[in-house]
Amino acid sequence: MSGTGKEQSVGIPPAEQASGARLTTLRILLSNEFGLLVLIVLFAIIFSTISPAFLSKFSLYALGRTSAVNIMIGFSMMVVIITGGLNLSVGSIGVCAAMFGGLLMQAFAMPWPLAVCGGLAMGAALGALNGFIIVRSGLHSFIITLATMSIFFGVMIFLTRAESYRDISPAFTSFGRMKLAGIISPLLLVSVVAGILLSVLFRYTALGREMLATGANERAAELSGIRVHRIITYCHLLSGVLAGVAGLMLVSRTGAAIPSMAGQLGQDWLLPAFLGPVLGGTLLTGGRVSVLGTFLGSFLVTMLTTGLLLMQVGAFWMQTYLGLLLLAAVLIDMVRRSYLTRRKLI
Amino acid sequence: MSIQNAPSETSVFVAEGMTKTFPGVTALEDVRLSLSKGSIHALLGENGAGKSTLIKAITGVHRLDSGRMMLNGQLFEPTDTRDAISRGIGVVHQERNLIPRFSIGENIFLESLNAHPLRRIDYNKLFRDARVWLEMLGVDADPAMPVHRLSVAKTQLVEIAKALSLNSRILLLDEPTAALTPHETDTLFKILRQLRDDGVSLMFVSHKLEEVQEICDRVTVLRDGKNACESQPLEGLDRQAIVRLMIGRNEQIPDWSARDRSTGKALLQLKNVSTSLGHKEIDLSVHKGEIVGLYGLVGAGRSELAKSILGKFQVTGGEVLVNGSRAEIHSVADAVRRYRIGYVSEDRKSEGLVLMHSVLENVGMPIWRRLAGLAHFLTNGKIRKHTEPYIRKLEVRTPSLEQHVGNLSGGNQQKVSVAKWLAAEVQILIIDEPSVGIDIKTKAYLHELIRELSDNGTALLLITSDMPEMITLADHIVVMNDYRIMGEIDNTRDYDTMSERIMTLIQGEELVAAE
Numbered sequence: 001m002s003g004t005g006k007e008q009s010v011g012i013p014p015a016e017q018a019s020g021a022r023l024t025t026l027r028i029l030l031s032n033e034f035g036l037l038v039l040i041v042l043f044a045i046i047f048s049t050i051s052p053a054f055l056s057k058f059s060l061y062a063l064g065r066t067s068a069v070n071i072m073i074g075f076s077m078m079v080v081i082i083t084g085g086l087n088l089s090v091g092s093i094g095v096c097a098a099m100f101g102g103l104l105m106q107a108f109a110m111p112w113p114l115a116v117c118g119g120l121a122m123g124a125a126l127g128a129l130n131g132f133i134i135v136r137s138g139l140h141s142f143i144i145t146l147a148t149m150s151i152f153f154g155v156m157i158f159l160t161r162a163e164s165y166r167d168i169s170p171a172f173t174s175f176g177r178m179k180l181a182g183i184i185s186p187l188l189l190v191s192v193v194a195g196i197l198l199s200v201l202f203r204y205t206a207l208g209r210e211m212l213a214t215g216a217n218e219r220a221a222e223l224s225g226i227r228v229h230r231i232i233t234y235c236h237l238l239s240g241v242l243a244g245v246a247g248l249m250l251v252s253r254t255g256a257a258i259p260s261m262a263g264q265l266g267q268d269w270l271l272p273a274f275l276g277p278v279l280g281g282t283l284l285t286g287g288r289v290s291v292l293g294t295f296l297g298s299f300l301v302t303m304l305t306t307g308l309l310l311m312q313v314g315a316f317w318m319q320t321y322l323g324l325l326l327l328a329a330v331l332i333d334m335v336r337r338s339y340l341t342r343r344k345l346i
Numbered sequence: 347m348s349i350q351n352a353p354s355e356t357s358v359f360v361a362e363g364m365t366k367t368f369p370g371v372t373a374l375e376d377v378r379l380s381l382s383k384g385s386i387h388a389l390l391g392e393n394g395a396g397k398s399t400l401i402k403a404i405t406g407v408h409r410l411d412s413g414r415m416m417l418n419g420q421l422f423e424p425t426d427t428r429d430a431i432s433r434g435i436g437v438v439h440q441e442r443n444l445i446p447r448f449s450i451g452e453n454i455f456l457e458s459l460n461a462h463p464l465r466r467i468d469y470n471k472l473f474r475d476a477r478v479w480l481e482m483l484g485v486d487a488d489p490a491m492p493v494h495r496l497s498v499a500k501t502q503l504v505e506i507a508k509a510l511s512l513n514s515r516i517l518l519l520d521e522p523t524a525a526l527t528p529h530e531t532d533t534l535f536k537i538l539r540q541l542r543d544d545g546v547s548l549m550f551v552s553h554k555l556e557e558v559q560e561i562c563d564r565v566t567v568l569r570d571g572k573n574a575c576e577s578q579p580l581e582g583l584d585r586q587a588i589v590r591l592m593i594g595r596n597e598q599i600p601d602w603s604a605r606d607r608s609t610g611k612a613l614l615q616l617k618n619v620s621t622s623l624g625h626k627e628i629d630l631s632v633h634k635g636e637i638v639g640l641y642g643l644v645g646a647g648r649s650e651l652a653k654s655i656l657g658k659f660q661v662t663g664g665e666v667l668v669n670g671s672r673a674e675i676h677s678v679a680d681a682v683r684r685y686r687i688g689y690v691s692e693d694r695k696s697e698g699l700v701l702m703h704s705v706l707e708n709v710g711m712p713i714w715r716r717l718a719g720l721a722h723f724l725t726n727g728k729i730r731k732h733t734e735p736y737i738r739k740l741e742v743r744t745p746s747l748e749q750h751v752g753n754l755s756g757g758n759q760q761k762v763s764v765a766k767w768l769a770a771e772v773q774i775l776i777i778d779e780p781s782v783g784i785d786i787k788t789k790a791y792l793h794e795l796i797r798e799l800s801d802n803g804t805a806l807l808l809i810t811s812d813m814p815e816m817i818t819l820a821d822h823i824v825v826m827n828d829y830r831i832m833g834e835i836d837n838t839r840d841y842d843t844m845s846e847r848i849m850t851l852i853q854g855e856e857l858v859a860a861e
Contacts, residue, residue, distance in 0.1 A: 204723055204724055204725060205718060205722050205723060205724055206714040206715050206717070206718035206722060206724050207722065209707065209710075209711075209714055209724065210714065210715075212703070213700055213703065213707065213711055216700045216701075216702050216703055217696070217697070217699070217700045217701070217702075219696060219697040220691075220696070220697050220698060220699055220700050221700070221711070222658070222678050223653075223656070223658070223678055223689055223691060223697055223698070224678075224682065224711040224712045224766065225678055225679045225681070225682025225683055225711075225712045225715075226679065226711070227677060227679045287700070287702050287703070288702065
């Protein structure tokens, strides 16, 4: 063994590199992310032809601001999906974090950065609680987060008496209403930064790799010395933090922390939470992630919603379209995946 | 017996030109076979030689691409398994095919239960009928007991009872003795001989050539999907000749002399260890550079002991010492990171490897933390630098390190699961059934590698049910049965005396228990 340790890694011969490059191109063209990009451009053209208002400065600004929140919600679900689980309580946690942040600003008159940290800590705590219960009980995250969705929301309503906090620090709300270069919302930048950080996590840290390995095959990961229970708890904790970010983004945008901002039990967040990661190619069974895919997927969904609204499609039809989109995305992905597998590209 | 190669009028089943292809592989090519009335026919071949496909063709799971099968002089083209059963073909599969929560009786008569789907089941009659079969096979168990409460061996016997209850005239047995003790095997063989004398044709698939020579009268050997020999009398064929037919050349048993490595430092010691899984009074030590073999039958508790050492299951009594001092192992992570113990699983697909991840990810898994350090930053380049030498050393054949492990062949997957622990530079390596599902060439290669690892000072605990493998590799053999250590012997590397002594040790317990 000792002799080979000194051997330098040699790399792949040039011939293989050439064919490898061709394969890489093909892989990119067939990738989810590329497909999403094509769809985004396609729908942008369609919407702007039908309704020129779509490309107006305000419309683009609103699109960026709304998608920023949806992207964050998508990320929040994504980091749990990679473990092969799911987190139905994203909405509940998001609202709880937002309400706690609002409480700190209004009742305790805290400066907004501290209040934001407090809100995120609340998100982290609730997420970690989810993870702890799941790991300890050995039950599927579906059932646990279904329960905590209700518990978190119920307790929050009880404690706040279902009242909003409207005394939000002006500096904080102006952040959500600011326009950079006329059309870009700073909230979108927050999502971009979060995406970059998540990409770094999964690509360049041991923790991120361990999360993916645990999601792909928990038993194998454990027998390779990965503390799988701790890793799963971390994923839920991270999910809680990201949900908290999304909640606080909404507070910053609307200027108030409102218990019903994500609907009853936070259910309004569920569809965007799943749509982004699933469209983006994050495997529901765990073990594979695409941060860029989630970003683009959530953006596409928001764009479709905005576009359809501009075309004055009724709200009920909107839900139907989004549902159909989810179904179509999954089916297309199945075809794509089986093609790639046949060609041995993945 | 004296008639040479004559599928005479006593042949109940004759197959000719059997060909079956799957996308990319020809599983069977022009295979011939004939089973005579009242005989026990051995079907031999390496993993992947086509045995399973052949059995599946006879039992109606697969349709042949070409060729024909004749049953009692009539053309036999089973449409599905049910059809094959109704024509008198019974099969005992290698994998357990019983429903764990159903009773023994229900399992035995499962096929006939749905004759009248809406009629009430007469359980008294069902259990009465089941008892007849159980008594015949010498199984002392209540037919109303759920199958999951039986030992592995008894489960196997229930499976055989199920096949027999269908009044099969042809009975295919796929590795029926893998989980049986020698005593139970003897009982089974008595019954098989009796069935043979009653005119049943039996086909016996086994990797244990000693058993084949003991009980079978004819043999068909498959190699790469073709006949290496067809329905040849076993008389006059010795072990070497059979192996030659199976692998196409002589068996190469490395001429390694016996060694004594017990003088080195004891890296792993178990003292009077008991576990939450039921192990009792386990004493074991593995020294630096030593290969200790842990022999036992399926279900003896060997893999479970390995996982308890690793901290996956709880050690409830006694003590585990690593490097001479007491080890506090509360999780597998402790074992891997603090004590540098590695475990190559027998089940590489579900707990050894992450099939959907790349070769690089898999080999790097145990050392990510160490490489990332406090900064927690890790690049592919860094992982590559620390793993590639080992991947190259093991000659893992893969188009690139980014290739998914699931796309590699069994042998290469096994190399990846070993390379992982070489890269982790473990001081103690537990290898569980290293040669399951890999070809003879890779197997020989792995054997050399294991030997080399021990020469470099790694302490190895080898778990295998493959007796020749055990005797080739181990320096010292510990025999285990029913979660206890039965005894231990130094390996002299003389196959006949060693296998006999090992078997006596396993059997020893049985005799005591019977009294």
